[in-house]
Amino acid sequence: MRWLAAAVFPLGNRRLCLVFRQQLTTVITNRKIKRRKSGVFTDEEQQSRWWEEEKREDGVKWSTLEHKGPVFAPPYERVPRNVRFFYDGKPLDLTEETEEAATFYAKMLNHDYCTKDVFNNNFFKDFRKTMTSKEKEIIKDFRKCNFQEMFEFFQAESEKRKAATKEEKLVKKNENEALIKEYGFCMIDGHKEKIGNFRLEPPGLFRGRGEHPKMGMIKRRIQASDVSINCGKDSKVPPPPSGSRWKEVRHDNTVTWLASWIENVQGQVKYIMLNPSSKLKGEKDHIKYETARRLDKVIDKIRATYRDEWKSKEMRVRQRAVALYFIDKLALRAGNEKDEDQADTVGCCSLRVEHVQLHKELNGKENVVVFDFPGKDSIRYYNEVEVEKRVFKNLELFMEHKKEGDDLFDRLNTQVLNEHLKELMEGLTAKVFRTYNASKTLQSQLDLLTDPSATVPEKLLAYNRANRAVAILCNHQRSVPKGHQKSMENLKEKIKAKRDAIDDCEAEYHDLKKAAKRGSMKEKINSDKKGKQLERLKEQLKKLELQETDRDENKTIALGTSKLNYLDPRISVAWCKKNGVPIEKIFNKTQRTKFLWAVHMADENYRF
DNA sequence: GCAGGTACTTAGAATAGGCACG
């Protein structure tokens, strides 16, 4: 089977897509037959193969766009009369709106959020805003509110859902599928594409991460009159729910969103956009990795330049050079400024003096910088890094006469940095370094860790370890999964059982072999069979042991984020092809649809 | 230069779903 691989070359301002034919032979090309006997196209074929087409220039994102509009959150349903809200020990009837707000809190009663004062205070403030004056008169003290019955009701509801019969679940499933079929897709430039989030966010309590000052505030219900629709000029405008109107209908083909609204807690615009499998997203993703590969061509020069600038007379230039060094070496995020009313987190440019500690010597290393700061999502970044002496000296200089709360790089921000980066390479920004170093690390780790003669499970451990190296670089963490310890114990149990089985099998094999030596054909066959069984058991044991290592190493590390956002998928595709590893061992279905372009574009010789 | 606005990518947690196992 033949596939097309495309390479992109800069040509003046434009990019021209050149197409090569290439013979691919490995596992990945063993795809389902795509044309049905009837000649009807399958979904896959309906999708555009944008990677084989010419690219659109300028800021225009599409020519035609038609969709059905967003799906609204289901209307509030009152809880049964016997499910009561208690105030000061006594049941209290609430008006519908107040009751709904109470259920928002009740649903979270067993959550950690409810132990936080900020959360409770914010909730109570908004809760009171929804109350009638009568209710306000009574409900004055949050500590006297009791949501327990409501909480138990929702727990029971959830149990009920889980315990539903097969038939009931099937009905639900079918309803959901019908909804997706109707609202989950749009037509864009003649192709049917999946929408990412076609449901409007339901009302509830705002769950800010970390020490967010707004956690617990009520996210209000979105009405049609809050929603802006974006679609093609000549397409059918999605009908708003009867009796309502959209806030606005526009036809802006320089943006990719289908609908938007302003969320009330932070005042941010929220969007309905396409699924990652779409052409629009895929093309952008491809460009992202091509930009990172262009960085590879100039990285040596850039590194030499910033090292040189550590000596600059200009403080601004020195700070820029040191910051860039961190971004490059440690894959730090750019670090935009943030508002007061958000959680206090930082990235490189927004580091403050309290986030770094300088040690002339630490644990046998010299010139050590200890980073300790809350990053995106308030995930802690902790790293003890040995740096060049010059960097160390510069940091001492930057920190002179500063106190806690002062910016480390007081002459620098992300705009200044990115303006500089643009000079070094077209399209270069701080985040390109993260993509570049992540993909580069995967490639080099795969080279290092893959033993061509290893078994597939061993190769998979190598792949996961390479992936893990990237996740560690990018500081992609997760909380230890619930029941991790138990799951490890189970695995150990399984391993023990397997070992016992092997022992038994070995003993039997030994006896049979003896019997076979002097014995008949039948005994020989039996002995051979046992031998095969033993082999199989040993293989299974090996696999379990590899799984154990992998799972434990992965306890607090999240691999998904880097796989989805930082690793050029063509590296993985090429690795699979080269090593005879089926692609589905490393990409699940979602990832395979997102990265379909890469599966087609990369052969086993692809290098990042 | 900077404040505010817009559009898009990246992020971990929550939840749904499906599959292996007894």
Added chain:
DNA sequence: CGTGCCTATTCTAAGTACCTGC
């Protein structure tokens, strides 16, 4: 043939980046 567990999917918050208008 459930059920308990793990993986996949969904959800939406939180970033980056760049634009505009002073």
